[in-house]
Amino acid sequence: MKEKILVVDDEEGIRLLYKEELEDAGLNVHVAASGEEALAKLEKDKFDLIVLDIKMPGMDGIEALRRIKERWKNLPVILSTAYHHYKQEFGTWASDAYVVKSSDLKELKTTIKDILRK
Amino acid sequence: MGYDILSKVIELTDSTEALEKRLKDVAYLLIHSFAFDQCAIYLLDQDKKVLTLAVAVGSKRGCQEEYREDEGLPGLAIKNGKPIFATQSKSAKELWQGGLDKGTNGFNTIVCYPIKDDWFHGVLYLKNKEKKTISIKQKRLLGVITLQLATAIKNYQCIVNLRDINTKMKDMQYRLVNAEKLLALGEMAASLAHEIKNPLVSIGGFAKRLSHQMSLDSPYMSYVDRIVKEVAKLEKLMDGIVHFSKEEGYAFSSEDINSIIEETIAFFEDDFKKNEITVIKELSLNVPKIDVDRQHLNLVFNNLMTNAIQAMEKGGRLTIQTYQEGNWIVAEIHDTGGGIDPKIMSNIFNPFYTTKETGTGLGLAITHSIITNHKGIIEVNNNIGVGVTFIIKLPLAGKEGRILEAS
Numbered sequence: 001m002k003e004k005i006l007v008v009d010d011e012e013g014i015r016l017l018y019k020e021e022l023e024d025a026g027l028n029v030h031v032a033a034s035g036e037e038a039l040a041k042l043e044k045d046k047f048d049l050i051v052l053d054i055k056m057p058g059m060d061g062i063e064a065l066r067r068i069k070e071r072w073k074n075l076p077v078i079l080s081t082a083y084h085h086y087k088q089e090f091g092t093w094a095s096d097a098y099v100v101k102s103s104d105l106k107e108l109k110t111t112i113k114d115i116l117r118k
Numbered sequence: 119m120g121y122d123i124l125s126k127v128i129e130l131t132d133s134t135e136a137l138e139k140r141l142k143d144v145a146y147l148l149i150h151s152f153a154f155d156q157c158a159i160y161l162l163d164q165d166k167k168v169l170t171l172a173v174a175v176g177s178k179r180g181c182q183e184e185y186r187e188d189e190g191l192p193g194l195a196i197k198n199g200k201p202i203f204a205t206q207s208k209s210a211k212e213l214w215q216g217g218l219d220k221g222t223n224g225f226n227t228i229v230c231y232p233i234k235d236d237w238f239h240g241v242l243y244l245k246n247k248e249k250k251t252i253s254i255k256q257k258r259l260l261g262v263i264t265l266q267l268a269t270a271i272k273n274y275q276c277i278v279n280l281r282d283i284n285t286k287m288k289d290m291q292y293r294l295v296n297a298e299k300l301l302a303l304g305e306m307a308a309s310l311a312h313e314i315k316n317p318l319v320s321i322g323g324f325a326k327r328l329s330h331q332m333s334l335d336s337p338y339m340s341y342v343d344r345i346v347k348e349v350a351k352l353e354k355l356m357d358g359i360v361h362f363s364k365e366e367g368y369a370f371s372s373e374d375i376n377s378i379i380e381e382t383i384a385f386f387e388d389d390f391k392k393n394e395i396t397v398i399k400e401l402s403l404n405v406p407k408i409d410v411d412r413q414h415l416n417l418v419f420n421n422l423m424t425n426a427i428q429a430m431e432k433g434g435r436l437t438i439q440t441y442q443e444g445n446w447i448v449a450e451i452h453d454t455g456g457g458i459d460p461k462i463m464s465n466i467f468n469p470f471y472t473t474k475e476t477g478t479g480l481g482l483a484i485t486h487s488i489i490t491n492h493k494g495i496i497e498v499n500n501n502i503g504v505g506v507t508f509i510i511k512l513p514l515a516g517k518e519g520r521i522l523e524a525s
């Protein structure tokens with residue numbers, strides 16, 4: 001049985017890239033374009049892990065993270081963002097991991113595998 | 119006669135010539151007017167506490183280059199704050215025989231007059247082979263002359279200090295303007311960076327997927343490879359722009375600077391081959407680890423090597439050295455790309471300044487800012503027609519910090 005993950009990002013290009021790359025890595029990948037859409041999907045479906053963008057219009061990743069961890073305390077969340085320094089600015093202590101976006105998805109894949117293995 | 123000499127001294131010391139020339143003119147005047155064989159003027163370095171020979175005219179015999187503040191007759195004149203007049207006689211025997219000042223050997227009359235007004239500036243040292251008496255009138259005249267010399271020296275030093283302050287102020291002004299430019303750049307970068315990074319990740323990521331699906335012998339493989347590589351460089355540049363204005367974005371950890379350099383060299387391996395650049399590594403194995411932000415320092419070497427590669431399009435030699443120098447870890451990057459046009463030297467660290475068609479003008483501005491954020495120093499040695507050496511000095515401050523913590 002493939003592990004099911006949800007990629008949340010407002011950028012279509014990122015959603016497409018992550019979906020294809022992570023599916024090639026053997027995962028069942030679903031996508032959401034906003035924090036609101038992600039929460040709606042989580043209500044209906046059960047996921048093993050979330051990859052969550054921080055900067056999104058409407059409900060941003062930090063607010064979505066807070067709500068997800070309130071409802072689904074044990075659901076792992078990886079925060080994904082464009083630049084390293086947002087880590088300091090936003091305080092991402094509540095997430096399980098933090099990955100800076102890159103055209104090289106090695107780090108993201110390794111992080112996902114490490115968390116799912118636990 | 120006294121009045122004539124004095125007015126001549128005033129005329130000479132008030133001239134617009136360099137100080138050394140003025141002192142020399144006065145010294146010549148004195149050996150002729152007072153009939154001495156040698157006249158030397160020593161200037162006192164208040165910090166180093168030494169008297170250094172500024173000018174010497176006439177016989178050069180026994181004319182010492184330097185006296186410590188407590189050494190010899192010049193030292194004694196400073197210590198007592200009074201002139202020494204002596205001739206080889208019983209009463210002054212100790213001056214010669216006591217080894218107090220070897221410079222008196224072969225002379226039988228000496229005058230050692232401190233040059234002072236409200237503080238000491240140096241010593242006027244006159245020597246004569248023959249015994250001779252110096253009249254009270256002459257002694258008084260020498261007193262007025264040394265006072266005039268003191269004024270000239272003091273004025274000269276004031277001008278030097280003023281020039282120094284002026285240079286420092288200009289430098290500070292330049293830094294301030296530069297800091298403002300960087301701040302504006304940082305704000306602009308932050309708003310743009312997010313919009314640019316996401317499409318970049320998509321382009322690079324999909325180009326990579328494309329390359330995985332192409333057969334290795336496809337003629338388009340090199341195109342896709344180019345896209346992947348260029349995107350990787352752009353991503354690095356964007357990371358740099360976002361980071362360099364924000365010190366809080368730095369994550370310091372104990373790193374081996376050699377391994378960061380090796381990593382960057384490996385990144386450019388293809389470019390070195392293409393441009394026929396020989397890379398010479400002289401990395402000291404004894405360089406201790408220091409607290410740096412690995413990503414940022416990577417960017418520094420990336421920028422410097424990019425510049426070097428562009429400067430050596432027709433081949434050359436890139437020499438990279440690391441070593442420890444006191445409390446600094448030093449990395450030198452030397453190319454043989456012909457050097458930088460001296461007209462643009464003062465601009466090279468300015469953001470948006472570029473001479474390259476495709477340049478952003480950010481490489482060296484970012485490099486400078488990263489090194490500054492590491493409390494380090496970056497220096498440029500420009501050897502026109504030969505090449506450039508960038509010298510990066512990073513402090514061993516982390517180590518000091520730990521020592522303080524331990525105590």
